[in-house]
Amino acid sequence: MIDRALLLTELGAIILGLGLLARLAGRFGVSPIPLYLLAGLAFGEGGLVPLVTSEQFIEVGAELGVVFLLFTLGLEYTARELVTSMRTVAPSGLLDLVLNFTPGLTAGLLLGWGIEAALFLGGVTYISSSGVVAKLLTDLGWTANLETPVVLSVLVFEDLAMAVLLPILGAVAIGEGATTAAISIVVAVAVLVGALAFSYRHGDRLGSLVFHSSDEVSLLSVFGLALLVAGLAESIHISAAVGAFLVGISLSGEAASRAQSLLGPLRDLFAGVFFVFFGLSTDPGAIPAVLVPAVLLGVVTAATKLFTGWTAARRRGISRSGRIRAGLALVARGEFSIVVAGLAVGVAGAEDLPALAAAYVLLMAVAGPVAARMAGPGRVAGRPAAAET
């Protein structure tokens, strides 16, 4: 029997705590993600105040958080933007993949984790945080800079690469053979291309089917559709996150901005819960042991992102200072590194992965923006108090 009073008290305390942390992050103009992770670490197993009853809710909430994160990421882009970006940025995007996936993979192998776990660490170091980067560009007044379309295109490439990467990692996680993994990948790519083509041609139609003049009807329909497709995707082993991402991409224009405003608040809530959950399920006692590898990996992958940004910007004929800014903007890692690490639950040899990923993201989500700020704060005047991105 659940102790209802304790359950509600714990949940209330957690969510109120998230609110306070978000307020704190806002005051200092940093991403709240590292703070949420720290809160999770503090309340988890071996932490300061272990939770008793609300673990189950938090666990389900965390699943929803991943779905929301990827769904709203998909909403950010229209199929047209994805296709155009792919065409123009493919060489830089591939360079980004090779340069930033390899350090994680190599580190995993050097730590003796075995190839499966090492692949996950590669995913952790590969993907920059679109959330942190977008906020950084706005805060520093870099949005209109010439290098910014390059940075954004690299992020778009990463997000598409993730839609292929997550099913691969998912197949690795459940320990299937190479054939099954290959099938998952083929299915994932086919579904991705199909969804893009659908959205490219009939993006508005899905929107008008799902949306209604009543917010209540729209919210329930979109939320339900995203969860349903996420569940279907999971059942055919291409990862719930990818399913949600595809639904997000399939909505465009007016429908996308409606969905964004309806689901944005839910995304903030459940993504927060997801980061806390990741912190909760990570043993803080394991962090000191992985601190040195995390810092080394941070230094190496900061350098590889800098080089990625530099090269991508140089290809577009952008000046030296613009190339540096492009590199610095990409250094931050955040939500998607945690999403990848979260998939590794139960993978052989990945026992230290959550601790290493948590330490790594704590480091990079802070170090990236700080380095960018030091490099050249743009003058932004008249910025409204509510930060919109």
Place this chain on the structure above:
Amino acid sequence: MADITETALPGVGQRIEFVSEAGNRIGVVHYRTGRRELFVCSPSDPDAVELSVALTDDERHALADALGGSTIVESLDSMAQHIEGLAIDWVTVDVGTPFVGKSIGDARVRTRTGASIVAVIRGETALPAPGPEFGIEAEDVLVVVGTPDGIVAVGDLMTTG
């Protein structure tokens, strides 16, 4: 006319800009959220934004007015963005068309094409919302709103050959 370029900012919006004669890159970032940000770059470092200012709707109109821009055209533009399939164009009346000297009502422009004449630019003056009695003169520039096909039809009416 300044050479205006548009650049897509995936996930963010759009950047619209031109380079001034003095070499300043000047433009506006149109965010998806509806936010508008005016930016100026210095000629010594055209890559990086020197100053950017977020403007509310009212402030945008005030700035456009202060600069002497036509608010009619701007509000028409924003209307076109909100109504899909609606187009706006400028049609110059040729000297030789049979409609010169006739009123808009007599020319039955809307009946023939479905498009409406919402303003007429004659020389240096813009005449908004002309009534059916308004007489069309050669060399007038008609601001026409309608479907793309309707606008083409008006263009065909007002030009010769």
